[in-house]
Amino acid sequence: MTSLLKLLVxxxxxxxxxxxxxxxxxxxxxxxxxxxIVLHRKNDNDLLLTELLAGKTMLYVKEAEEKDELLPGVIYxxxxxxxxxxxPDGSLTLDDSEKVNYxxxxxxxxxxxxxxxxxxxxxCLLLSGANMDGSGGLIAARELGAFTAVQDPExxxxxxxxxxxxxxxxxxxxxxxxxxxxxxxxxx
Amino acid sequence: xxxxxxxxxxxxxxxxxxxxxxxxxxxxDYSFASVKRRLQRVFSTDRFPSFxxxxxxxxxxxxxxxxxxxxxxxxxxxxxxxxxxFQTLRKSVLPVLATYPFIRIWHAGCSTGEEVYSMxxxxxxxxxxxxxxxxxxxxxxxxxxxxxxxxxxxxxxxQYSQNYQQSGGQQEFSQYYAANYEYAKFSESLSExxxxxxxxxxxxxxxxxxxxxxxxxxxxxxxxxxxxKVLHLFSDSLEQLGFLGLGAKETLRFTTxxxxxxxxxxxxxxxxxxxx
Numbered sequence: 146m147t148s149l150l151k152l153l154v155x156x157x158x159x160x161x162x163x164x165x166x167x168x169x170x171x172x173x174x175x176x177x178x179x180x181x182i183v184l185h186r187k188n189d190n191d192l193l194l195t196e197l198l199a200g201k202t203m204l205y206v207k208e209a210e211e212k213d214e215l216l217p218g219v220i221y222x223x224x225x226x227x228x229x230x231x232x233p234d235g236s237l238t239l240d241d242s243e244k245v246n247y248x249x250x251x252x253x254x255x256x257x258x259x260x261x262x263x264x265x266x267x268x269c270l271l272l273s274g275a276n277m278d279g280s281g282g283l284i285a286a287r288e289l290g291a292f293t294a295v296q297d298p299e300x301x302x303x304x305x306x307x308x309x310x311x312x313x314x315x316x317x318x319x320x321x322x323x324x325x326x327x328x329x330x331x332x333x
Numbered sequence: 334x335x336x337x338x339x340x341x342x343x344x345x346x347x348x349x350x351x352x353x354x355x356x357x358x359x360x361x362d363y364s365f366a367s368v369k370r371r372l373q374r375v376f377s378t379d380r381f382p383s384f385x386x387x388x389x390x391x392x393x394x395x396x397x398x399x400x401x402x403x404x405x406x407x408x409x410x411x412x413x414x415x416x417x418x419f420q421t422l423r424k425s426v427l428p429v430l431a432t433y434p435f436i437r438i439w440h441a442g443c444s445t446g447e448e449v450y451s452m453x454x455x456x457x458x459x460x461x462x463x464x465x466x467x468x469x470x471x472x473x474x475x476x477x478x479x480x481x482x483x484x485x486x487x488x489x490x491x492q493y494s495q496n497y498q499q500s501g502g503q504q505e506f507s508q509y510y511a512a513n514y515e516y517a518k519f520s521e522s523l524s525e526x527x528x529x530x531x532x533x534x535x536x537x538x539x540x541x542x543x544x545x546x547x548x549x550x551x552x553x554x555x556x557x558x559x560x561x562k563v564l565h566l567f568s569d570s571l572e573q574l575g576f577l578g579l580g581a582k583e584t585l586r587f588t589t590x591x592x593x594x595x596x597x598x599x600x601x602x603x604x605x606x607x608x609x
Binding site: 227230240241257262 | 367369371409554557580584
């Protein structure tokens with residue numbers, strides 16, 4: 146099944162929630178990709194985040210559970226305190242190994258793992274944040290053929306994370322909020 | 334920043350086969366993505382120039398193998414991790430076990446033992462430790478050695494003490510260890526009822542009957558088939574009405590063993606074996 150499905154992974158930290166709250170309402174239920182959101186946050190209230198995002202989109206939003214199969218039109222939220230990996234068959238694995246960049250879930254981990262399975266059928270989007278997480282994952286994803294994009298640091302509430310990525314590697318696109326909505330909507 | 338060489342899936346398969354054929358360690362039913370990531374990490378950290386050299390090192394150097402085993406298996410744990418889980422043990426499970434003349438607990442995949450010592454503290458506070466025995470097992474001898482010593486970094490104690498209180502602990506947490514330089518050594522009055530032993534969930538069988546089995550954040554590293562097998566092993570190792578406690582994100586939804594258990598505390602991931 147993973148031979149046709151495309152995947153968008155969005156990684157975000159401080160200042161990213163507002164971006165998601167503006168982006169997700171723009172997608173209608175014909176949006177054909179699977180989406181994974183890796184958002185740094187405190188360890189509690191996973192349910193709250195899932196419900197908050199579910200209320201903003203026509204797509205089905207769920208917390209990623211181990212062995213969930215990636216399906217088109219579904220948004221999977223990485224649970225707090227676990228890394229999220231993708232198996233070769235397109236199912237999900239939770240992993241409670243050491244933090245990466247002081248983070249669990251780490252964006253680097255999911256970007257890299259997704260790229261190993263999805264290659265050129267993967268889109269990685271890195272948003273606002275005060276952490277260097279995501280840069281290494283974008284490098285790996287690019288090497289493996291994925292499309293990479295970051296939020297325009299000029300617009301990001303906290304510019305450090307997208308800026309760090311831009312300083313670490315070339316990315317395919319730098320997106321303002323308006324461009325980002327158009328870009329994600331256009332994916333098919 | 335990251336390694337240039339990404340180990341390929343078929344190369345991972347070659348390594349897993351080597352580990353099985355040569356050393357008898359079977360990771361073939363582990364979560365592939367997780368094992369691959371661990372192997373890739375070791376490969377990058379140790380700066381092997383090629384996959385062939387990495388493979389040769391593993392095949393030819395038993396000392397390196399021991400190190401590798403430690404690196405492949407995930408050994409992240411803490412005391413009173415997910416305090417609500419331990420609170421439920423305290424409130425709902427141990428009072429039932431208290432009615433037994435003798436309590437046998439199996440802590441499978443115990444890693445460096447932090448949760449085992451947490452359990453011993455619970456039992457002690459409920460005045461049950463004297464009639465209990467905890468079998469704490471792991472595949473990895475190195476972590477078991479650490480667990481036996483009961484020595485953990487002192488810097489973690491603040492977090493552990495907080496977890497302990499959130500789990501309903503009302504005593505002074507520091508009474509359970511002696512601080513010495515940067516380490517905390519947990520009291521032997523806790524460990525004298527714990528038996529640490531090597532046990533491989535993939536290949537080893539049941540070795541006793543228990544009233545409570547705890548296995549947290551181990552099954553997430555197994556594929557569905559192996560999860561199924563291990564959960565049946567747990568069922569076979571539990572007495573009627575025995576309890577099973579899993580990790581915060583673990584479920585019985587993919588196993589044929591699901592019908593053998595009923596949920597006691599679904600959110601805290603505690604089940605009870607149905608009497609047949």
